[in-house]
Amino acid sequence: xxxxxxxxxxxxxxxxxxxxxxxxxxxxxxxxxxxxxxxxxxxxxxxxxxxxxxxxxxxxxxxxxxxxxxxxxxxxxxxxxxxxxxxxxxxxxxxxxxxxxxxxxxxxxxxxxxxxxxxxxxxxxxxxxxxxxxxxxxxxxxxxxxxxxxxxxxxxxxxxxxxxxxxxxxxxxxxxxxxxxxxxxxxxxxxxxxxxxxxxxxxxxxxxxxxxxxxxxxxxxxxxxxxxxxxxxxxxxxxxxxxxxxxxxxxxxxxxxxxxxxxxxxxxxxxxxxxxxxxxxxxxxxxxxxxxxxxxxxxxxxxxxxxxxxxxxxxxxxxxxxxxxxxxxxxxxxxxxxxxxxxxxxxxxxxxxxxxxxxxxxxxxxxxxxxxxxxxxxxxxxxxxx
Amino acid sequence: xxxxxxxxxxxxxxxxxxxxxxxxxxxxxxxxxxxxxxxxxxxxxxxxxxxxxxxxxxxxxxxxxxxxxxxxxxxxxxxxxxxxxxxxxxxxxx
Numbered sequence: 131x132x133x134x135x136x137x138x139x140x141x142x143x144x145x146x147x148x149x150x151x152x153x154x155x156x157x158x159x160x161x162x163x164x165x166x167x168x169x170x171x172x173x174x175x176x177x178x179x180x181x182x183x184x185x186x187x188x189x190x191x192x193x194x195x196x197x198x199x200x201x202x203x204x205x206x207x208x209x210x211x212x213x214x215x216x217x218x219x220x221x222x223x224x225x226x227x228x229x230x231x232x233x234x235x236x237x238x239x240x241x242x243x244x245x246x247x248x249x250x251x252x253x254x255x256x257x258x259x260x261x262x263x264x265x266x267x268x269x270x271x272x273x274x275x276x277x278x279x280x281x282x283x284x285x286x287x288x289x290x291x292x293x294x295x296x297x298x299x300x301x302x303x304x305x306x307x308x309x310x311x312x313x314x315x316x317x318x319x320x321x322x323x324x325x326x327x328x329x330x331x332x333x334x335x336x337x338x339x340x341x342x343x344x345x346x347x348x349x350x351x352x353x354x355x356x357x358x359x360x361x362x363x364x365x366x367x368x369x370x371x372x373x374x375x376x377x378x379x380x381x382x383x384x385x386x387x388x389x390x391x392x393x394x395x396x397x398x399x400x401x402x403x404x405x406x407x408x409x410x411x412x413x414x415x416x417x418x419x420x421x422x423x424x425x426x427x428x429x430x431x432x433x434x435x436x437x438x439x440x441x442x443x444x445x446x447x448x449x450x451x452x453x454x455x456x457x458x459x460x461x462x463x464x465x466x467x468x469x470x471x472x473x474x475x476x477x478x479x480x481x482x483x484x485x486x487x488x489x490x491x492x493x494x495x496x497x498x499x500x501x502x503x504x505x506x507x508x509x510x511x512x513x514x515x516x
Numbered sequence: 517x518x519x520x521x522x523x524x525x526x527x528x529x530x531x532x533x534x535x536x537x538x539x540x541x542x543x544x545x546x547x548x549x550x551x552x553x554x555x556x557x558x559x560x561x562x563x564x565x566x567x568x569x570x571x572x573x574x575x576x577x578x579x580x581x582x583x584x585x586x587x588x589x590x591x592x593x594x595x596x597x598x599x600x601x602x603x604x605x606x607x608x609x610x
Contacts (some may be wrong), residue, residue: 152540156517286559287531287559287560287561288559290576291521291523291531320603321578321580321600321603322578323603323608324608325578327608333610336610337609337610338606340605340609341604341605341609343605344603345607347603358600362595362605367594367595368560370531370557370558370560370561370594371593372530372561372580372581372593372595372598373561373580373581373595373598373599373600375578375579375580375581375601376575376580377576379578379580380576380578434559445565452559455528471521471533473545474595
């Protein structure tokens with residue numbers, strides 16, 4: 131299977147060709163937003179960290195920023211910094227340039243003399259990048275260049291019974307075709323981690339999966355918090371999920387059945403092909419953020435309760451098996467899988483349908499969240515701001 | 517047409533695919549039927565047999581929690597009457 135994508139110098143392929151306007155910190159976010167709004171072909175993110183952080187938080191923020199810049203769906207980057215943040219624009223620019231050969235330009239609001247002067251220069255830079263990007267032709271890329279992130283959010287009982295197994299079927303099909311998939315949300319392995327770990331290709335990977343869950347609980351306990359107090363969420367409970375174990379056992383079904391060949395730390399780029407898992411929060415927006423930073427070029431997202439979420443860089447294809455949710459939120463959800471519950475659609479047929487849908491997205495079809503220009507992100511935090 | 521789904525033969529709960537009223541007969545996809553003893557919202561779980569306080573609750577053939585009170589057959593199983601049991605991660609290592 132092949133798709134029409136944008137080949138990058140590092141050998142990966144994008145399914146979009148965005149110019150990314152990237153703030154270094156919260157203080158650059160509004161300026162970045164204004165710059166992106168002026169340029170067709172540009173996208174921005176609103177960043178809530180980058181300053182007044184301990185080292186571990188700064189490392190996470192930097193992994194997200196550099197990962198976004200390196201994502202294969204990005205043609206080039208215009209960085210908007212302030213000047214007094216933890217990692218200023220010139221340092222971030224050099225770091226990104228050491229990781230990718232794509233064009234990266236940067237400005238600092240303090241040194242340019244304020245927002246308007248920065249906007250003037252940054253808009254010109256972004257305009258030139260967008261013009262270059264528009265000339266890049268799509269080429270046929272092998273499906274092995276697809277790294278599909280797998281996410282669920284706003285889960286209810288239909289997620290674990292129907293939409294997650296359908297996405298698991300899709301994941302198996304993609305892996306058999308040579309593509310890779312990435313499932314995250316490690317806190318939502320808890321209670322099902324022993325089942326997930328059975329898929330590990332080696333004993334080391336098996337134990338890594340168990341240890342991630344143990345460490346997550348220990349981490350929260352160190353701050354006097356209990357994961358079972360926040361999971362399941364009130365919405366999950368209303369939707370029929372009673373314990374974190376029940377939620378997790380449904381959650382992990384979206385990863386399919388193929389052997390897990392790599393277990394990644396948060397926002398790290400995979401080094402292997404196949405079924406991969408990553409340690410992230412269960413908070414869907416944060417998990418998607420980390421999967422985009424890891425280099426996913428498409429995301430599939432199951433929901434039971436319904437969610438509008440989208441990402442600026444990577445298209446998010448949303449599916450539900452809850453007929454009422456689909457009828458209420460058809461403007462936000464791309465695929466209706468409620469036929470699985472009513473007995474009109476087998477899990478196997480649903481997997482085939484999703485393969486066609488995700489292939490269309492790879493070939494350029496806009497998802498609903500993408501058409502609306504949604505750009506949710508959330509950067510995970512180790513501890514409080516300082 | 518069935519209005520609850522049994523996911524595994526080991527399970528002692530089924531997931532309702534339609535809201536049920538006390539006294540309703542629920543037909544279970546995966547086998548059998550049960551009379552509901554209380555109102556159960558759509559997508560929530562019905563107990564398929566009497567469950568005593570301390571009993572494990574099975575769904576997907578796996579433990580999803582433990583009963584905090586006795587639950588009658590045909591009763592509503594939810595976060596109000598079951599809870600998550602802490603994991604023993606050490607014993608899972610190979």
